[in-house]
Amino acid sequence: MPHITTSQGVWDLHRYPFRENDPLRAWDAADEYLLNEVATLTPKIETPRLVILNDSFAALSCCLHCFRPTMISDSFISRQALKQNLGGNQLPTDSVNFVDTLNYPEGIYNIVLIKIPKSLALLEDQLLRLRPHLTSDSTVLAAAMAKHLPSTAVALFEKIIGPTTASLMRKKARLLISSYDAGLETAQPEPACLNLDEFALKLVQHAGVFSMNKLDQGSRFFLEHRQKLPPAATIIDLGCGNGILGLVVAGMFPDAHLTFVDESYRAVASAKLNFETAYPGRDADFTVTDCLNGFKNDSADLIINNPPFHQQQTIGDHIAWQMFRQSRKVLSSGGQLWVVGNRHLGYHTKLKRLFGNCELVAGNSKFVVLRATKH
Numbered sequence: 001m002p003h004i005t006t007s008q009g010v011w012d013l014h015r016y017p018f019r020e021n022d023p024l025r026a027w028d029a030a031d032e033y034l035l036n037e038v039a040t041l042t043p044k045i046e047t048p049r050l051v052i053l054n055d056s057f058a059a060l061s062c063c064l065h066c067f068r069p070t071m072i073s074d075s076f077i078s079r080q081a082l083k084q085n086l087g088g089n090q091l092p093t094d095s096v097n098f099v100d101t102l103n104y105p106e107g108i109y110n111i112v113l114i115k116i117p118k119s120l121a122l123l124e125d126q127l128l129r130l131r132p133h134l135t136s137d138s139t140v141l142a143a144a145m146a147k148h149l150p151s152t153a154v155a156l157f158e159k160i161i162g163p164t165t166a167s168l169m170r171k172k173a174r175l176l177i178s179s180y181d182a183g184l185e186t187a188q189p190e191p192a193c194l195n196l197d198e199f200a201l202k203l204v205q206h207a208g209v210f211s212m213n214k215l216d217q218g219s220r221f222f223l224e225h226r227q228k229l230p231p232a233a234t235i236i237d238l239g240c241g242n243g244i245l246g247l248v249v250a251g252m253f254p255d256a257h258l259t260f261v262d263e264s265y266r267a268v269a270s271a272k273l274n275f276e277t278a279y280p281g282r283d284a285d286f287t288v289t290d291c292l293n294g295f296k297n298d299s300a301d302l303i304i305n306n307p308p309f310h311q312q313q314t315i316g317d318h319i320a321w322q323m324f325r326q327s328r329k330v331l332s333s334g335g336q337l338w339v340v341g342n343r344h345l346g347y348h349t350k351l352k353r354l355f356g357n358c359e360l361v362a363g364n365s366k367f368v369v370l371r372a373t374k375h
């Protein structure tokens with residue numbers, strides 16, 4: 001059932017993209033834990049100023065919209081889920097203020113709700129950015145399903161925010177409660193650096209972006225076979241992460257126009273930083289969207305793609321499917337989609353079904369590079 005019953009009301013919530021009869025809920029027991037705690041906390045606070053971080057499908061933000069919270073997220077999908085779920089419950093679209101994780105708004109918050117992300121580096125970066133917005137009146141409540149909670153999370157909260165206690169497990173979810181210690185000394189977060197001498201590239205990337213501190217094995221395998229790419233004038237790096245694939249390909253085709261696309265604000269910001277450093281003065285586009293939403297049909301010669309095989313904590317190939325389907329529309333006649341993926345994911349069959357053709361460019365025991373042409 002897509003209904004969540006909380007002390008704040010009953011709401012109809014769905015994941016984004018919306019799927020009829022979706023077996024997966026838009027919230028979990030960690031959200032319910034946070035909502036229960038907030039219900040006991042808010043009556044004690046005269047003017048609750050609420051900020052909510054990493055609210056995957058905006059369940060917390062919708063349930064708590066009456067406090068006009070700020071929702072901070074790195075995900076365009078979460079932003080779309082917010083719009084969809086506010087609209088679906090006839091709630092005003094301006095009752096929640098969405099901001100991305102690199103641009104915290106001014107002001108002090110007295111209630112902070114955090115869904116703890118998988119990436120500890122992202123959590124650390126978020127806590128460091130959050131700290132200047134807290135005072136000794138602030139309470140930080142953070143929750144995760146116990147199986148996703150990194151073992152060092154409590155230590156990180158103690159290092160950056162202040163004294164932290166872990167509560168009892170409830171429906172396999174764990175809650176951390178942190179209070180602000182004004183005496184702690186912390187620094188502002190810096191993007192990580194990655195030297196890729198073999199490609200003469202020095203990359204930076206914001207915390208939480210795919211494959212921090214090293215080149216992904218799949219991306220490396222793709223790049224080993226890049227000389228087989230066809231010349232192209234318009235190229236899209238779909239699911240660009242820090243931009244590594246597009247950056248190397250841009251070097252091979254100096255006259256090509258590149259567009260870097262990702263649903264992560266941090267990824268697109270990292271790709272932009274890296275492109276501007278590698279190719280000063282060269283024009284390119286940087287787009288935060290869901291797959292290729294908003295792109296014109298028949299507008300690209302080449303799409304390069306290392307697709308994700310999970311959405312937040314849920315493993316599945318529906319995003320890869322959506323990327324392949326939309327690529328077919330966005331490619332011009334004769335245009336090619338190049339995909340790298342784990343051999344066992346069976347992308348070959350999907351591409352063949354969609355495009356009517358799919359060739360193996362290269363393969364080893366783990367990865368395949370595939371090429372599908374739009375006819």
Ligand SMILES: C[S@@+](CC[C@H](N)C(=O)[O-])C[C@H]1O[C@@H](n2cnc3c(N)ncnc32)[C@H](O)[C@@H]1O
Nearest residue numbers: 210219239240241262263264290291306307308
């Ligand atoms: C396997 S990583 C590849 C990153 C980079 N291209 C590389 O090779 O290192 C997949 C990327 O797809 C992005 N992604 C996930 N879902 C997406 C969606 N719905 N639309 C656009 N990008 C998405 C992720 O944020 C991630 O950066």
